[in-house]
Amino acid sequence: MTNRTFDNILNANTVDPDDFRRRKLLNLILIGLTIVSLLTSFLGLVSPAASPQLPLLGLILVLANGVIYFINRFASGPIAAGIFLLMLILIISFGDEPQEVVEGRTLFFLAVPIVASSILLPSYTSFLVAAVAALLSIYLSLSSGIPVNSVGILGFLTVAFGTYMSARPLEAALREVRSLNRELDDRVEVRTRELATANERLTELDQLKTKFISDVSHELRTPVSNLNIYLDILESGERPEQRERFMDVLREETNRLIILVNDVLDLSHIDLGAYKNFSNHAVDLNEIVTTLVETQRLRANVLGLKLLVRLSERPARVNATTEQLTRITSNILGNSLKYTTEGQVTVNTHLTDDNVELSIKDTGIGIAENDLLHIFDRFYRGENVSKSTIPGSGLGLAIARELVVLLGGTIRIESAVGIGTTVTVSLPLAA
Ligand code: ADP
Numbered sequence: 053m054t055n056r057t058f059d060n061i062l063n064a065n066t067v068d069p070d071d072f073r074r075r076k077l078l079n080l081i082l083i084g085l086t087i088v089s090l091l092t093s094f095l096g097l098v099s100p101a102a103s104p105q106l107p108l109l110g111l112i113l114v115l116a117n118g119v120i121y122f123i124n125r126f127a128s129g130p131i132a133a134g135i136f137l138l139m140l141i142l143i144i145s146f147g148d149e150p151q152e153v154v155e156g157r158t159l160f161f162l163a164v165p166i167v168a169s170s171i172l173l174p175s176y177t178s179f180l181v182a183a184v185a186a187l188l189s190i191y192l193s194l195s196s197g198i199p200v201n202s203v204g205i206l207g208f209l210t211v212a213f214g215t216y217m218s219a220r221p222l223e224a225a226l227r228e229v230r231s232l233n234r235e236l237d238d239r240v241e242v243r244t245r246e247l248a249t250a251n252e253r254l255t256e257l258d259q260l261k262t263k264f265i266s267d268v269s270h271e272l273r274t275p276v277s278n279l280n281i282y283l284d285i286l287e288s289g290e291r292p293e294q295r296e297r298f299m300d301v302l303r304e305e306t307n308r309l310i311i312l313v314n315d316v317l318d319l320s321h322i323d324l325g326a327y328k329n330f331s332n333h334a335v336d337l338n339e340i341v342t343t344l345v346e347t348q349r350l351r352a353n354v355l356g357l358k359l360l361v362r363l364s365e366r367p368a369r370v371n372a373t374t375e376q377l378t379r380i381t382s383n384i385l386g387n388s389l390k391y392t393t394e395g396q397v398t399v400n401t402h403l404t405d406d407n408v409e410l411s412i413k414d415t416g417i418g419i420a421e422n423d424l425l426h427i428f429d430r431f432y433r434g435e436n437v438s439k440s441t442i443p444g445s446g447l448g449l450a451i452a453r454e455l456v457v458l459l460g461g462t463i464r465i466e467s468a469v470g471i472g473t474t475v476t477v478s479l480p481l482a483a
Pocket residue numbers: 383387388391414416417418419427432433434435436437438443444445446447448449450473
């Protein structure tokens with residue numbers, strides 16, 4: 053018989069490891085007892101000196117073992133163990149002369165079920181079994197007219213006490229091991245979950261990186277191939293009358309490249325966390341706005357746009373660097389000037405209790421509702437401009453948003469096609 057088959061015979065239908073251990077042990081004892089019972093039956097048959105009831109008794113025992121085995125394996129371990137112990141006590145108590153059971157050689161055999169109970173059942177049951185053994189001993193004494201063996205009964209209780217005391221620490225240790233096991237299982241589960249999340253995040257970042265590289269390459273391809281084409285034409289000396297126009301296109305494409313490269317560099321700086329090292333000094337956003345408006349006023353005049361500014365009376369001091377605030381404001385203001393053909397651009401700063409709100413409003417071409425959902429995505433250009441010649445990388449608003457978030461602020465955009473756009477940035481004021 054292989055180890056596997058033997059393990060299968062000893063198996064019990066339970067998930068509780070403690071219950072399983074006890075039931076497996078009982079199965080082992082039952083199998084041993086069955087073999088002994090079969091041998092007894094066989095000896096009873098072949099030996100002329102043996103009692104004539106021996107073969108029958110052996111078979112009854114085999115049958116009883118089988119019933120207990122099935123209960124133990126498929127139903128309940130404690131019930132099977134209870135029946136087994138009771139059977140053991142009854143066999144010991146009624147298998148010999150009452151005299152021998154109460155005060156003779158068989159008395160000591162009753163210690164066996166008492167000790168066995170603490171192994172097959174919780175340790176306190178050894179007292180229960182000792183009490184049953186004591187009651188049976190008293191019954192046999194009274195029914196046979198033998199004096200009650202109080203020393204023997206005391207002996208049962210002492211054995212019960214001894215087994216209880218020795219089994220208890222073992223049970224406590226097992227409980228502790230099981231609780232540690234459970235704790236360990238829980239910790240492993242939490243760690244596994246954390247690792248899975250980290251793994252997902254890494255995969256996500258990896259995909260984002262790949263997408264970023266492919267987007268950048270895609271955006272670079274058009275201006276670079278245009279440069280190539282126009283340089284070829286200029287070099288060939290064809291169409292000399294259009295030379296000036298070709299030079300303008302080359303300048304435009306070069307500017308597009310410069311914008312794109314600057315924006316990509318900026319984004320990668322943000323991704324690398326370079327912008328996180330802002331100074332402890334607070335910077336006045338109003339000063340940044342004033343400087344920027346001064347530099348853009350000429351451009352607005354050329355475009356025929358009014359550039360209006362209304363700043364908060366008190367300084368709008370924000371914990372950030374001049375570079376960060378300039379980048380945010382210039383990206384938004386630059387868009388307003390870029391996407392407005394007539395009318396005006398208004399720049400406002402307004403203080404609330406804890407924040408400064410910078411709003412830049414224009415009367416430009418506006419943004420379609422569908423585009424508004426993606427307007428802060430990297431490389432996203434609205435339907436209104438993607439087919440036009442207005443230069444841009446689709447990175448300006450993405451950069452502005454990432455910087456605003458880095459400073460603990462929020463950014464929102466409202467727009468209507470043909471009416472205009474308002475971008476509002478809210479940043480926490482320096483303490
Ligand atoms: P771009 O380099 O294309 O301007 P941005 O990230 O700055 O990239 O802006 C993303 C898109 O949002 C633009 O392509 C444009 O469609 C739209 N947009 C941004 N600001 C405005 C505005 N003030 N008016 C109209 N459309 C705007």
